[in-house]
Amino acid sequence: MTSRSRFHSLGLAAVLLSAGPSFAGPPAQTAPAVEPPRCAHGLRVQVKPSDWTAKVRVAPSAGELKSLFSVLGLKTDWARAACGGTPAVVPELQEARVLSADTRDVLLQVRGTVCGGTRLLDGVLLHPMGAPDTWCALRLPFLPGVPDTSWVRTTVGFEHLTDATRQVIRVDSKTSDGRDDVEALEYWEGGREDVHLVFIVPTKTRHQGVVERASTAKVSPRGEGFPRELFIEETMRDCGQFVDLPSGARALSGACREESQKTPWCYRRSPTRDTGGYHPCALSP
Numbered sequence: 686m687t688s689r690s691r692f693h694s695l696g697l698a699a700v701l702l703s704a705g706p707s708f709a710g711p712p713a714q715t716a717p718a719v720e721p722p723r724c725a726h727g728l729r730v731q732v733k734p735s736d737w738t739a740k741v742r743v744a745p746s747a748g749e750l751k752s753l754f755s756v757l758g759l760k761t762d763w764a765r766a767a768c769g770g771t772p773a774v775v776p777e778l779q780e781a782r783v784l785s786a787d788t789r790d791v792l793l794q795v796r797g798t799v800c801g802g803t804r805l806l807d808g809v810l811l812h813p814m815g816a817p818d819t820w821c822a823l824r825l826p827f828l829p830g831v832p833d834t835s836w837v838r839t840t841v842g843f844e845h846l847t848d849a850t851r852q853v854i855r856v857d858s859k860t861s862d863g864r865d866d867v868e869a870l871e872y873w874e875g876g877r878e879d880v881h882l883v884f885i886v887p888t889k890t891r892h893q894g895v896v897e898r899a900s901t902a903k904v905s906p907r908g909e910g911f912p913r914e915l916f917i918e919e920t921m922r923d924c925g926q927f928v929d930l931p932s933g934a935r936a937l938s939g940a941c942r943e944e945s946q947k948t949p950w951c952y953r954r955s956p957t958r959d960t961g962g963y964h965p966c967a968l969s970p
Contacts, residue, residue, distance in 0.1 A: 717935060724814065724878040728758040733818045734791050734811060747799050756873040757822050759795070759807045760830040768800035769839035782923040784875035786850035788813050791820075794828065794841065804832050810880060821876035823879055827856045827871055832919060835862040847874055847883065847912040847952055847961065854880065858890075866891045870904055876959045883952070884915065884963040895937060912952035917962055920945040 737753065744750040747768035751761045774797035783790045794808035807830045812819040829836055837859040843852040856871040868889040873880045892898040902919040924941040954961035 688955075693708050708944040723878060724812075725813070727809075727821040729814065729819070730757055730811075730822045731758055731816075731819050731862050732961060734778055736791060738778060738793070740773055741795060742775045744772050744774070744790060750774065750799060754795075754807075757793070757809050758824065759809065760922075762802055763803045763805065763831050764928045770799075772799040773797045774799060774805060779841070779843070781854075782850060783810060783843075783852060783854065784812050784877070785930065786848070790875075792825075792841065804836075806830070806832055807835075810875075821878075825854075825880070826882075827854075828886050835860045837861050840968050844872070844906075845911070845913075846872060848904060849911045853883065864893055868901075868950070874961065877911070883961055885952070888919065895925075896923070905948075912954075912961075914966065915950040917950060918945070920946075 691718045692778075732925045735754070741750065741753055744753060747764055751764040752819060754761050754866040766966045777794045779790065779792045779794075780789045782788070783792075790813070791811040792808065793811060794806070798804055806828055808825050808828050809822040810825060811822055813819070814821055827841075828839065839856065839858045842857075844855045846853045851874075851885050853875075854873040856873065857868070858871070859866070859868045861867070865885055866889070869885060869887050871882060880908045884905060886902050887900065888902045888904065890898070890900045898921070900919065900921040902917055905914050905916045905918075906913040908914050922943045922944065924939065926938055926940070927935045927944075928938050930936055938952070949966045950963045951959055951966040952963050
């Protein structure tokens with residue numbers, strides 16, 4: 686894939702009352718003010734998602750589609766080239782509690798073709814900012830924007846993995862360049878103000894050529910508490926390798942070698958930041 690890159694604090698404001706004339710009874714209590722959500726890592730936008738998606742579905746030209754994309758900060762590099770034909774773009778909305786247990790975020794994806802065949806797969810996570818139809822639009826690093834020729838698919842869902850209330854974003858993807866096929870699983874967790882990668886593993890790979898190599902990995906969440914443990918069962922099969930002959934020449938051997946292992950992975954949160962990640966579990970003493 687072409688891109689794999691990648692938190693809302695509450696404050697209490699005290700109100701000091703100036704001294705005034707004496708009066709009977711306790712002083713009046715002022716309710717603490719709550720700091721509004723911040724959007725330091727995204728774009729603050731005002732939009733009704735259902736209306737936006739309706740306009741995208743019927744956009745008659747690449748120029749109009751570019752204007753709609755710009756509202757949410759979606760990539761529009763594809764519009765630099767000469768664009769012809771009517772866009773064929775399908776938007777999709779999914780709701781989940783990703784950044785906060787108190788609010789539902791909207792994951793918005795757009796996929797399809799534009800400019801005579803240029804493929805699109807882009808999107809943002811919309812986090813409510815309190816005011817009506819006001820959101821913090823956060824980019825989703827696991828969506829390629831304009832996929833390259835090796836991209837085959839990317840599917841997005843949600844799963845309770847690190848928290849009983851909030852969900853992580855599960856991403857399953859596949860790329861293929863005619864020689865190497867790679868399928869991968871990723872988990873992305875919401876922090877205070879963004880989403881970050883907590884786990885990634887190739888679940889199926891095949892490298893074809895003189896030396897052929899294939900591997901599989903099955904990932905299973907385990908345990909009833911949160912964060913859950915990930916149990917990985919992986920196998921590697923390697924067929925064909927070059928060997929040195931007594932004369933110094935090299936020959937290709939068709940022998941196959943297979944190795945496997947089972948490993949539990951545990952979630953660890955950073956002691957200084959609202960981030961975490963999965964790592965092989967520490968061995969018991």
